[in-house]
Amino acid sequence: MSLLSVQALSKAFGGVVAARNVSFQVERGEMLALIGPNGAGKSTVFNMIGGQLRPDGGSVSLNDKAITLASPGERFRLGIGRTFQVAQAFQSMTVGENVQMALISRSGENHSAWTPARDRHRAEARDLLELVGMHEAFERPCSELAYGDVKRVELAVALAGDPRLLLMDEPTAGMALRERAALMELTHSIATSRGIGVLFTEHDMDVVFGHASRILVLLRGEIIATGTPAEVRGNARVRQAYLGDLPLTAAAP
Amino acid sequence: MDLSFVAIQALSGLASASSLFITACGLTLVFGVTRIVNFAHGSLYMVGAFTAATLVPWLLEFSFGPVSFWAGILLSAMIVGLLGVVIEVLLLRRIYGAPELFQLLATFGVVLVLQDLVVQVFGPQDILGPRAPGLRAPVEILGRRFPSYELVLIAAGPVVLGAVWWLLRRTRFGILVRAATQDRDMVAALGVNQALLFTGTLFLGAFLAGLGGALQIPRVAANTGMDLSIIAECFVVTVVGGMGSVPGAFLAALIIGQLQAFGILIFPKSTLIVVFLLMALVLAVRPSGFFGRPEILASGHAVGIVSRRPTPYGRMLAAIVLACLAALPLLGDAYLLKVATEILVFALFAFSLQLLIGVGGLVSFGHAAFFGLGAYGSALAVRWLGAPMEAALPAGLVLSGLGAALIGAFVVRLSGIYLAMMTLAAAQILYAVAFQWVEVTGGDNGIVGIWPSAWAAPRDAYYWLTLILTAATVFVLTRVIDSPFGYTLRAARDSESRAEAIGIAVRQQRWLAFVLAGAAAGIAGSLYAFSRGSVDPSLLGIPTSVDALTMLLLGGIQTIAGPLVGSAVLHTMRDQVMPVTALWRLVLGSSIIAMVLIFPRGLVGTIRYWREDRA
Ligand SMILES: Nc1ncnc2c1ncn2[C@@H]1O[C@H](COP(=O)(O)OP(=O)(O)O)[C@@H](O)[C@H]1O
Ligand SMILES: [Mg+2]
Numbered sequence: 013m014s015l016l017s018v019q020a021l022s023k024a025f026g027g028v029v030a031a032r033n034v035s036f037q038v039e040r041g042e043m044l045a046l047i048g049p050n051g052a053g054k055s056t057v058f059n060m061i062g063g064q065l066r067p068d069g070g071s072v073s074l075n076d077k078a079i080t081l082a083s084p085g086e087r088f089r090l091g092i093g094r095t096f097q098v099a100q101a102f103q104s105m106t107v108g109e110n111v112q113m114a115l116i117s118r119s120g121e122n123h124s125a126w127t128p129a130r131d132r133h134r135a136e137a138r139d140l141l142e143l144v145g146m147h148e149a150f151e152r153p154c155s156e157l158a159y160g161d162v163k164r165v166e167l168a169v170a171l172a173g174d175p176r177l178l179l180m181d182e183p184t185a186g187m188a189l190r191e192r193a194a195l196m197e198l199t200h201s202i203a204t205s206r207g208i209g210v211l212f213t214e215h216d217m218d219v220v221f222g223h224a225s226r227i228l229v230l231l232r233g234e235i236i237a238t239g240t241p242a243e244v245r246g247n248a249r250v251r252q253a254y255l256g257d258l259p260l261t262a263a264a265p
Numbered sequence: 266m267d268l269s270f271v272a273i274q275a276l277s278g279l280a281s282a283s284s285l286f287i288t289a290c291g292l293t294l295v296f297g298v299t300r301i302v303n304f305a306h307g308s309l310y311m312v313g314a315f316t317a318a319t320l321v322p323w324l325l326e327f328s329f330g331p332v333s334f335w336a337g338i339l340l341s342a343m344i345v346g347l348l349g350v351v352i353e354v355l356l357l358r359r360i361y362g363a364p365e366l367f368q369l370l371a372t373f374g375v376v377l378v379l380q381d382l383v384v385q386v387f388g389p390q391d392i393l394g395p396r397a398p399g400l401r402a403p404v405e406i407l408g409r410r411f412p413s414y415e416l417v418l419i420a421a422g423p424v425v426l427g428a429v430w431w432l433l434r435r436t437r438f439g440i441l442v443r444a445a446t447q448d449r450d451m452v453a454a455l456g457v458n459q460a461l462l463f464t465g466t467l468f469l470g471a472f473l474a475g476l477g478g479a480l481q482i483p484r485v486a487a488n489t490g491m492d493l494s495i496i497a498e499c500f501v502v503t504v505v506g507g508m509g510s511v512p513g514a515f516l517a518a519l520i521i522g523q524l525q526a527f528g529i530l531i532f533p534k535s536t537l538i539v540v541f542l543l544m545a546l547v548l549a550v551r552p553s554g555f556f557g558r559p560e561i562l563a564s565g566h567a568v569g570i571v572s573r574r575p576t577p578y579g580r581m582l583a584a585i586v587l588a589c590l591a592a593l594p595l596l597g598d599a600y601l602l603k604v605a606t607e608i609l610v611f612a613l614f615a616f617s618l619q620l621l622i623g624v625g626g627l628v629s630f631g632h633a634a635f636f637g638l639g640a641y642g643s644a645l646a647v648r649w650l651g652a653p654m655e656a657a658l659p660a661g662l663v664l665s666g667l668g669a670a671l672i673g674a675f676v677v678r679l680s681g682i683y684l685a686m687m688t689l690a691a692a693q694i695l696y697a698v699a700f701q702w703v704e705v706t707g708g709d710n711g712i713v714g715i716w717p718s719a720w721a722a723p724r725d726a727y728y729w730l731t732l733i734l735t736a737a738t739v740f741v742l743t744r745v746i747d748s749p750f751g752y753t754l755r756a757a758r759d760s761e762s763r764a765e766a767i768g769i770a771v772r773q774q775r776w777l778a779f780v781l782a783g784a785a786a787g788i789a790g791s792l793y794a795f796s797r798g799s800v801d802p803s804l805l806g807i808p809t810s811v812d813a814l815t816m817l818l819l820g821g822i823q824t825i826a827g828p829l830v831g832s833a834v835l836h837t838m839r840d841q842v843m844p845v846t847a848l849w850r851l852v853l854g855s856s857i858i859a860m861v862l863i864f865p866r867g868l869v870g871t872i873r874y875w876r877e878d879r880a
Contacts, residue, residue: 064762088768100763102756104571113756114767116749122769123777125750130572132749153571166763173767 013076015040015209016061016177021070023056023233030056032233034070038177038209043200045224046213049254053233054213055097058181061211062094063087074177088117093175097182097213099162101154107165108150111137114172140168144198160187164195171202178203180212184219192216196223221245229254269407274526276406280415282522283422284477288495289502289514290429291473297446297509298466301357301368302682305375307496309345309471312379313478314487315387317341318394321482331399342476349471353464359862361463364568365682366628370818371861373811376492377854383489385848391489394482414483421480425473426515433511438465446509493807497537497693501544504686507557516555537697541690545675548687552679568822568865569623569758570746590732594725602724603796606731608836610793613735615816615828616742617785622814623822624746625778626758627676630685631692632813634672635783637805638665639790641699644712644800649705654718654795661791662784668695669783670776677775692805699802711801715794731792738785743825745781754778815853818860821867830869 014037021034030053038044046054059065061072063084071080074090082090102110108130115133116122141147144164149157154165163183170178183199184192196219203210214220220227220241227244229237231254237247244250292306321337352375360368400417403410433439441462478491502521506513521540528539547554593605614636621627642664646652652660672691679687699706706712721727745751756764757771764771794800803809812835813828820831838856843849864871 062766064765083770084762084765085768085770088766094766096762096766100760100766102759102763104569104755104759105752106572109572109752113752113769116752117768121749122753122774123750125745125748128747129749129752130747151574155571169763169767 014038015042015075016211017073017076018057018061019071019073021057021060021072022068023053023060023065024068029233031060031067034230034233034235036228036235036238038211040176040209041204041207043203043210043212043223043225045220045227046211046230047215047220047227047254048213048230052230054230055181056233057230058094058097058179058211058213062092062179088173091174091176092179093170093173093177094179095163095166095170095181095183097185099159099166099186101162101165101169103153103155105154106150107141107146107152107154107157108134108137110154110165111140111168111172114169118173137168137172140172141165143171143202144168144195160191163187167195167199175208178208178210178212180210182213182215184214184216192219193222199223269409272407273409273411274530275523276411276419277415278522278524278526279422279519280418280522281525282518283418283420283425284480285498285502285522286422286515286518287425287480288474288477289499289506289518290425290511291470291477292499293503293506293509293511293514294429294442294473295466295470296503296682298442299357299361299463301361301372302365302500302508302685303357303470304369304372304496305352305379306470306474306499307492307494308376308379308383309349309474310478310495311383311487311489311491312348313341313345313475314394314481314485314491315383315392315478316344316475317479318392318482318487319387321479322395325395325398329398331397334395334397338476338479338482341479342472345475345478346468346472349467349474350464352471353467356858356862357467358460358463363861363865365685366568366622366814366822367818367861367865369628369630369685370811370814371858374854374857374861376496377850377857379854380489380492381848381851381854387487389489391486393486396483400483418480422515422518425476426511429511432469438462442466497689497807498540500686501540501690503554504683504690505544505547505554507554508682510554510556513554513556537701538694541694541697544690545687548679548683549675552683554683569626570619570755570823570825587736591729594728599724602728604836604840606724606728606796607793608833609728609731609735610789610796611812611816611836612829612832613738613792614786614789615813615820615832616739617782617789618813618817619822619825619828620742620746620751620754620778620782620785622817623824623827624751624758625754625775627775627778628681628685629676629688629782629810630814631672631688631690631810632782632786633805633807633809634688634692634695635665635669635786636790636793636809636813637692637695637699637800637802638668638783639787640794640800640804641706641712641790642787643791643794644715645705647715648712654716654721657715658788658791658795661794662787665787665790666780666784669779669781669787673776673779673783676779677772689807689810692807692810696802696805699805706802709802711799713799715798715800717795721795727796731796734788734792738788739829742781742785746825750774750777815857817867818857818865819867821870821873823866824869824873827867827869831867834868 016038019035021031023031034057048054056065060067063082071078073079079087079090102113112133115136116129138147138150141150144167146161146164146168184195199210200223202208224241227241228235229244229250236253237244237250288310292303295303317338320341321334324333324337356371360371397414400413402413404413433443445462502514502517506517524539524543525536528536532539594602618632621629639661642661643657646657646660676684676687700708717727721730753769753774756769757774761771816831816835817828819834820827842852866874
């Protein structure tokens with residue numbers, strides 16, 4: 013039984029087919045990269061797995077439980093955590109509160125309306141922020157952070173739900189080179205130690221080939237190749253369609 | 266009901282649809298390009314009617330004939346178009362990037378200013394315009410007489426639609442308007458002179474409003490109530506048709522015209538209700554109207570409360586203020602107590618709105634609905650059940666809470682400007698019910714004789730009662746704002762998709778917020794009813810909603826104490842200014858505009874900003 017199983021997902025926006033017959037699995041502890049040029053449909057696939065978009069056809073199941081039509085909230089409780097291509101954080105709150113909110117929600121406290129939110133789950137929120145290296149910013153307003161730091165906070169928020177599956181849509185976009193490597197390093201180790209399956213998209217081929225255990229290549233909404241980094245790199249169709257002009261040696265780990 | 270009657274009814278429905286479309290078309294065009302919902306559009310319509318009703322008779326004096334008449338109508342529309350340009354250059358241009366709440370408030374400021382200016386320029390009386398030369402004799406249709414001017418109106422709608430269509434499809438200006446409506450960034454990228462495009466659009470929009478108003482003069486007398494009644498209908502037309510869509514506005518106007526014409530037969534007094542119910546229904550099924558697209562909404566521009574560390578001063582200050590307020594009756598000034606009671610009531614009213622706007626980012630433009638429901642709930646309990654105050658106060662709370670639960674259920678599916686319009690519509694429905702259901706609500710006169718029980722009847726006792734209930738409710742609400750529940754509202758305001766992705770049921774939380782805010786506003790309304798001894802429909806009106814918004818804006822949307830201070834300042838100002846000038850609305854309107862332009866943080870927010878800036 014796979015952690016996540018996606019069967020024949022399809023989605024069209026008007027005339028534009030953003031996903032056609034997309035099927036794949038994610039296993040526990042695996043880092044699966046979904047790559048493809050801009051507009052290939054990566055975010056669309058992510059949003060159908062995360063519950064932000066309703067697919068036109070196909071199914072999604074987590075641990076063999078069908079969740080194709082479940083709301084994002086239900087998916088959160090079943091163990092899906094995610095980050096967004098454009099980082100989504102609560103800008104009016106402090107960094108700590110951003111993580112505390114996820115912990116509050118996970119603990120079923122969304123309806124408690126008397127004791128202050130800021131006093132809840134502080135220690136655990138601090139630990140999660142420490143994991144991503146943001147604990148020193150605990151009391152800082154999220155609106156003051158650099159974009160790369162917001163992405164790290166977002167990762168802590170996603171981890172606060174204690175996910176089985178982590179969806180990361182371009183997690184390192186907007187980050188400096190060194191930061192990118194560090195963040196993926198960190199994600200990799202968390203995934204392995206906790207047995208979390210990670211599905212991520214990424215434009216930085218160093219990151220992809222350095223960290224993915226498997227790669228899916230999406231082109232105009234269709235998966236054109238899948239396999240280990242070595243297999244994908246050797247795939248003629250992928251090189252022609254997407255990696256074509258990339259010097260192979262530079263991308264080698 | 267025979268065939269000829271149905272035909273006549275349908276024809277007059279078409280005539281009103283035409284007038285409505287011509288006006289609403291301007292509103293929707295302006296929204297499409299500028300993304301501003303221009304509250305003053307109805308005022309431009311009113312100015313058009315007054316101008317034409319003055320100008321056309323004067324032209325007819327010179328030379329009597331259809332040419333003078335129609336030239337006068339067009340000239341009036343041109344004048345209004347120029348007024349639109351003035352408004353764009355002086356005001357709108359400065360607030361294109363502002364949060365939509367500020368845009369709505371600022372343009373409502375223009376509504377207030379124009380109300381007083383119209384009286385200054387044209388005098389307070391209604392002006393009945395001349396009938397159109399050559400169209401005085403009615404025509405006979407299926408054996409019934411039908412005013413021939415109405416036939417001209419019926420044709421005017423499609424003619425304007427055709428002209429606008431041609432303008433949008435065949436001219437460079439029109440292509441830019443369409444491009445701007447569909448994709449703002451594209452226009453910027455094209456490098457066109459945006460300012461000119463926006464000014465031109467305002468001219469066109471205002472021209473159409475003026476034309477719509479001017480065409481009315483043979484049918485209805487130009488009067489000072491025209492602005493708010495037409496703007497409410499225009500909002501419905503644009504929202505039902507889809508904001509920014511001209512064909513949508515045409516279709517919606519057609520449907521609404523027929524609904525009004527035949528609705529009269531079913532609910533003789535409540536065409537307004539039918540119209541607003543249509544809007545509720547359409548939005549429930551299609552949250553962006555017939556032809557609206559969700560992307561057209563401005564997004565992610567909520568302003569509101571942000572996290573800050575609790576300070577000991579805050580509590581101390583609150584305790585001191587509370588102590589001073591409690592000691593106020595010792596001064597023994599009855600008038601002061603009356604004013605203080607009203608300030609407290611409105612402070613509570615504005616504070617309850619803060620939960621929706623400042624915390625939830627839900628720009629409710631119809632908060633008077635809940636204030637009025639609270640007041641009427643109490644008054645009806647007294648009037649029809651003979652309830653004492655002790656029972657009537659909770660009755661108001663229950664009615665407003667139930668009303669908020671019902672309205673909230675419709676509203677939480679919507680966002681941005683649609684939400685604002687829907688709340689406004691809900692309040693207008695209730696206003697219409699209170700106004701027209703005379704047997705129960707007393708209609709225009711309202712219900713009188715709502716007095717407190719004997720123990721609370723003395724001024725100081727009632728003041729204390731108000732203080733206790735207000736302080737207690739505000740205390741509870743501040744706890745709620747700081748609690749996980751309040752934080753989930755803020756979370757949904759900051760990023761709906763993030764909130765949902767961490768398992769927050771956004772709609773449900775917002776619905777609960779509506780119930781809570783509605784109930785709190787209801788307490789304020791009930792207290793107000795007993796302090797005045799009466800209720801009337803104006804408690805449910807747009808100006809009451811705007812009062813609460815003004816207080817919020819005045820005090821500061823980003824602060825918790827803001828609405829309380831705002832209420833005190835606005836009320837005191839009104840108390841001081843109103844007796845010395847007939848131009849209170851002009852003063853208030855300009856103040857609102859000035860606040861939006863100069864002090865968007867509000868009083869409390871500005872003070873805090875200065876303090877933190879120095880620190
Ligand atoms: N909400 C939407 N409405 C219309 N078209 C969309 C929408 N979201 C994505 N698309 C289109 O679907 C295609 C795939 O987009 P996306 O999934 O964002 O690609 P990627 O993430 O791979 O860059 C693109 O052509 C995009 O324009
Ligand atoms: Mg993408």
